Amino acid sequence: MNKWFFLNLLLLGTGIWQLASRGSISVHILFGALGLLFFLFNWTRHAVFTTIRNTENRQTKIKLATFSKKIVPFHRWIGTTALLLIVIHAVLVIRLFGFNWHYPKIVSGLVAGMVLAAMVISGWMRLIRSTARKRMIHIWLGISLFFAVAVHLVL
Numbered sequence: 001m002n003k004w005f006f007l008n009l010l011l012l013g014t015g016i017w018q019l020a021s022r023g024s025i026s027v028h029i030l031f032g033a034l035g036l037l038f039f040l041f042n043w044t045r046h047a048v049f050t051t052i053r054n055t056e057n058r059q060t061k062i063k064l065a066t067f068s069k070k071i072v073p074f075h076r077w078i079g080t081t082a083l084l085l086i087v088i089h090a091v092l093v094i095r096l097f098g099f100n101w102h103y104p105k106i107v108s109g110l111v112a113g114m115v116l117a118a119m120v121i122s123g124w125m126r127l128i129r130s131t132a133r134k135r136m137i138h139i140w141l142g143i144s145l146f147f148a149v150a151v152h153l154v155l
């Protein structure tokens, strides 16, 4: 098991805990939660790829590689949909609270939203023409996005 499986579960748990501690879930929160699920689904690819690279067990390697091959055609659309859901989340939130810079959730959310946009752009650039540099940029944006979302949920 790669540490990213554990970290992803922890982030999912934090999201669920935040939702559970609210009395009711309004539409703007629902879009944020869906965006989180779509992001985590795509980001788990990193955990799967790292496990494939590190595992000694050939059977596990083959199983995970076959599984991730099936997901490839959906990856780009799941990522783009995550951005769309978060743009709706942001529009609803800003209509509700305005640009309130004293509300940490607005500031941390905007940071996460910008990294997500960069992530999606880097994904499309990688798809059009892949290079080792673009691959590293896509992965490092993913790691930054993970921590930006973690800060957004904890604050």
Ligand code: HEM
Pocket: 015, 018, 019, 029, 032, 033, 035, 036, 039, 086, 089, 090, 091, 093, 094, 097, 103, 105, 106, 108, 109, 110, 111, 112, 113, 114, 116, 149, 152, 153, 154
């Ligand atoms: C990757 C990007 C994002 C994800 C995954 C995300 C996810 C979430 C989730 C799951 C919640 C509800 C749980 C909680 O309160 O912690 C939430 C709340 C919130 N988000 Fe985001 N969000 C993102 C981006 C943004 C952006 C761009 C904004 C900027 C406007 C924003 C502003 C807020 C605010 C203000 C709340 C609290 C709403 C309230 O108290 O009713 N988020 N977000």
Ligand code: HEM
Pocket: 038, 039, 042, 043, 044, 045, 046, 047, 049, 072, 075, 076, 077, 078, 079, 080, 082, 119, 120, 121, 122, 123, 124, 125, 126, 127, 135, 138, 139, 142
């Ligand atoms: C939430 C957004 C996204 C996340 C978290 C994400 C994450 C990842 C991860 C972890 C990998 C594997 C990295 C590796 O090579 O070791 C990957 C690969 C890739 N991503 Fe994304 N990605 C996102 C959005 C996109 C989008 C919108 C596209 C658009 C085309 C895209 C295109 C690709 C391509 C072409 C690859 C390499 C082929 C493959 O292994 O599937 N990604 N992505």
